[in-house]
Amino acid sequence: MPKRFTINRSDRKIYENLRKAKKSPLKDMHNPDLFMLSMTLGLFFAKEGKELDSHDQFINDYNLSKEQRSIVDAIAVYKEQSLEVLIDEDKVIKIAEEYANAGLPILEKMAYCPDPKFIKFLEKELVDYFEKERLGSATSENIINRA
Numbered sequence: 001m002p003k004r005f006t007i008n009r010s011d012r013k014i015y016e017n018l019r020k021a022k023k024s025p026l027k028d029m030h031n032p033d034l035f036m037l038s039m040t041l042g043l044f045f046a047k048e049g050k051e052l053d054s055h056d057q058f059i060n061d062y063n064l065s066k067e068q069r070s071i072v073d074a075i076a077v078y079k080e081q082s083l084e085v086l087i088d089e090d091k092v093i094k095i096a097e098e099y100a101n102a103g104l105p106i107l108e109k110m111a112y113c114p115d116p117k118f119i120k121f122l123e124k125e126l127v128d129y130f131e132k133e134r135l136g137s138a139t140s141e142n143i144i145n146r147a
Contacts, residue, residue, distance in 0.1 A: 049098025
């Protein structure tokens with residue numbers, strides 16, 4: 001039986017707007033890609049996952065590419081600091097869902113930032129983050145407030 005990744009029921013509209021809005025740089029992206037972006041931003045910038053208030057099925061595990069699935073697993077291992085987490089598929093999915101939940105507001109804010117070149121903006125943010133992280137001064141508030 002396929003495993004399901006869920007989102008907050010109230011967040012479905014945000015994902016739809018990111019995919020369908022004419023001015024969205026993420027227009028026509030698929031749900032697994034949006035979920036992965038949200039999850040990654042949650043990991044990098046929010047630092048902690050955020051528990052879901054309600055569960056609404058969003059994607060199935062078979063919708064993820066092998067590379068995307070590897071990223072989900074790697075994030076779970078990073079969070080738990082142990083490979084043993086991979087034994088518990090439900091826990092891996094819960095970690096991914098919580099990071100995606102934490103990252104969605106960041107993704108939404110970045111997607112509608114004044115810079116029309118979203119990908120360049122995101123690339124700059126990630127480079128800045130890693131440079132500051134090496135210096136130990138990156139905070140999620142700084143990243144969110146700049147977006």
